Amino acid sequence: MSKRDQPTHLDEFDRKILAILQRDNMTPQRTIGDAVNLSAxxxxxxxxxxxxxxxxxxxxxVVEPEALGQSITIFVEVEVISETAEQIERAKSEFAAAAEIQQCYYVTGEADFILVVIVPSMAHYEALTRRLFFGNNNVKRFRTFVAMDRVKVGLGVPVG
Amino acid sequence: MSKRDQPTHLDEFDRKILAILQRDNMTPQRTIGDAVNLSAxxxxxxxxxxxxxxxxxxxxxVVEPEALGQSITIFVEVEVISETAEQIERAKSEFAAAAEIQQCYYVTGEADFILVVIVPSMAHYEALTRRLFFGNNNVKRFRTFVAMDRVKVGLGVPVG
DNA sequence: TGCTCCGATGAAACAAACTTGCAAATAAAC
DNA sequence: GTTTATTTGCAAGTTTGTTTCATCGGAGCA
Known part of the structure; x- marks a missing residue:
C-alpha cells in the first residue's frame, strides 16, 4: 500500500527536480528539463x-493569511496529564480536525504537543483555548507564543 | 510595490478558489470553474x-522529508540576551539564511524565536546548535523539542 | 427614467503545456 | 558478447492555459 516502506532511491535528477518544484511547482517541464539536462x-x-x-x-x-483576515499566528505548547496511547490518539485527531490549527506535532521534551494556530483575532484564540484546552480535562497546561513576525515560512526540505 | 497595503477585498468566488488551490493547485481551471460557477x-x-x-x-x-533522508523535525525555542532592533534583525537574517531552518517566527512570551528545524540526524542538529546558538553570544538559552509524529503539517489558511 | 462609464463575464480562437506511443540508447546481469 | 530491463528522446495527439472580443450589469448622474 504505502510505497514509503521501501527506501525510495532518488538520484541526482530527482533531487534537482524536487528543488525546483519546492520553489515553484508551476515551472514548465520543458524549463525544468533544460535546467537538469533532461527532456520534458x-x-x-x-x-x-x-x-x-x-x-x-x-x-x-501558499496563501497570505492576512489577505484572508487571519492575521494572528500563535504557537501553543500543550502538556497533557495522561499519556496513554489512547489519550494521545484522541488528542491527535482532535487537534488535526481543528481548522484553526495549521500544524500539529507530537513532541518529546517539556511539552507534549506543539501547535501552530492561525486566527483572525485574539478573541477567536481565546474561544479556541476554551474549546480545545479548558474543555479537555486531559490538558494539564498550555503556553502561548504570539508571532510578531513570520520571519520564514514554508515547507521546503533541504535536498541534501 | 507591495499591494498588501491596500486592504485586499476578496469576494466569495475568490475564497472558494483559494480553498481549492490550497488543497491542490494543479486543479484545472475548468474544474474550478465548475465548482464555483464561473468560466475558466x-x-x-x-x-x-x-x-x-x-x-x-x-x-x-510539498515533499516528504523522509524521502530525502531528512527524517528529524525539531522545534527550538530561542531566548536572546539583548533585544535591540539591530540584534533582532541580525538574528532574523541569520535564521532565515539557514537551509535547515524550515520556519522561523519572532514571538512574544517566554521565548523570542521559535524555529522549525529539519535535519537528517541528531548529529547534524548538534552541529547546527553549535554553529547557530553556541556560536552566537546573544543567545541566552534554547530549548529543544523533537517531533515524534508530524500529526498535521501544512500551510493552509482557513478561508473564513 | 434614461444615459454613460466601467469592470467583469463567457464563447471562441489561439497558444502553450502536458501526455502517450514507440524506437533507440544505456546499463546491468548473465 | 548477448540478453534483458529500464530510461531516454522525438513526435504526434490531447488537454489545459491564455487572449480576444462582444456583451452584460451595476454605479453614478442629468
Whole structure:
C-alpha cells in the first residue's frame, strides 16, 4: 500500500527536480528539463513516479493569511496529564480536525504537543483555548507564543 | 510595490478558489470553474490577480522529508540576551539564511524565536546548535523539542 | 427614467503545456 | 558478447492555459 516502506532511491535528477518544484511547482517541464539536462517527457515521468511514491505529497498554493483576515499566528505548547496511547490518539485527531490549527506535532521534551494556530483575532484564540484546552480535562497546561513576525515560512526540505 | 497595503477585498468566488488551490493547485481551471460557477477564463483572471496582489504568495510541491533522508523535525525555542532592533534583525537574517531552518517566527512570551528545524540526524542538529546558538553570544538559552509524529503539517489558511 | 462609464463575464480562437506511443540508447546481469 | 530491463528522446495527439472580443450589469448622474 504505502510505497514509503521501501527506501525510495532518488538520484541526482530527482533531487534537482524536487528543488525546483519546492520553489515553484508551476515551472514548465520543458524549463525544468533544460535546467537538469533532461527532456520534458523524462521530467514528467519522474514527477509522476515521485507523486505515486509519495515523495511529492501535495501540490498547493501558499496563501497570505492576512489577505484572508487571519492575521494572528500563535504557537501553543500543550502538556497533557495522561499519556496513554489512547489519550494521545484522541488528542491527535482532535487537534488535526481543528481548522484553526495549521500544524500539529507530537513532541518529546517539556511539552507534549506543539501547535501552530492561525486566527483572525485574539478573541477567536481565546474561544479556541476554551474549546480545545479548558474543555479537555486531559490538558494539564498550555503556553502561548504570539508571532510578531513570520520571519520564514514554508515547507521546503533541504535536498541534501 | 507591495499591494498588501491596500486592504485586499476578496469576494466569495475568490475564497472558494483559494480553498481549492490550497488543497491542490494543479486543479484545472475548468474544474474550478465548475465548482464555483464561473468560466475558466474568469477563474484564470482571478488567480492571476491574486498572485499579483500577493494573496497567493507561492505555488509549491510539498515533499516528504523522509524521502530525502531528512527524517528529524525539531522545534527550538530561542531566548536572546539583548533585544535591540539591530540584534533582532541580525538574528532574523541569520535564521532565515539557514537551509535547515524550515520556519522561523519572532514571538512574544517566554521565548523570542521559535524555529522549525529539519535535519537528517541528531548529529547534524548538534552541529547546527553549535554553529547557530553556541556560536552566537546573544543567545541566552534554547530549548529543544523533537517531533515524534508530524500529526498535521501544512500551510493552509482557513478561508473564513 | 434614461444615459454613460466601467469592470467583469463567457464563447471562441489561439497558444502553450502536458501526455502517450514507440524506437533507440544505456546499463546491468548473465 | 548477448540478453534483458529500464530510461531516454522525438513526435504526434490531447488537454489545459491564455487572449480576444462582444456583451452584460451595476454605479453614478442629468
Amino acid at each position: 517527457p523524462a521530467v514528467q515521468r519522474r514527477i509522476k513516479r515521485m507523486r505515486e511514491e509519495g515523495v511529492i505529497r501535495a501540490d498547493v498554493s | 477564463p474568469a477563474v484564470q483572471r482571478r488567480i492571476k490577480r491574486m498572485r499579483e496582489e500577493g494573496v497567493i504568495r507561492a505555488d509549491v510541491s
